[in-house]
Amino acid sequence: MPRIVLWNPPAHRPAYRLMDWDGNVLEEGPMLTADEVYCDLCNKHVPLNPAPMVGSYVLCLDCLEKVEPGWREQITPLLETIWRDQMASE
Numbered sequence: 760m761p762r763i764v765l766w767n768p769p770a771h772r773p774a775y776r777l778m779d780w781d782g783n784v785l786e787e788g789p790m791l792t793a794d795e796v797y798c799d800l801c802n803k804h805v806p807l808n809p810a811p812m813v814g815s816y817v818l819c820l821d822c823l824e825k826v827e828p829g830w831r832e833q834i835t836p837l838l839e840t841i842w843r844d845q846m847a848s849e
């Protein structure tokens with residue numbers, strides 16, 4: 760069963776958002792651009808777009824390999840090529 764979700768980072772988003780139990784926003788972090796995506800496990804910059812997510816976590820390819828060893832079977836060969844090109848131009 761595929762566990763990877765592909766995420767297209769929006770042009771601008773807050774780094775974080777604190778909410779209360781009723782869903783009201785209490786605090787927002789500094790604004791980030793679509794190029795400012797970081798691995799939720801190791802904090803490494805993630806130059807992949809779309810970026811891989813497992814659960815609610817964005818992962819770099821190193822962490823994706825550890826968390827989801829079968830990731831290659833869950834994406835198309837074309838997307839793997841695109842990700843390798845994006846990693847190489849990092």
Ligand SMILES: [Zn+2]
Binds near residue numbers: 798822
């Ligand atoms: Zn990582």
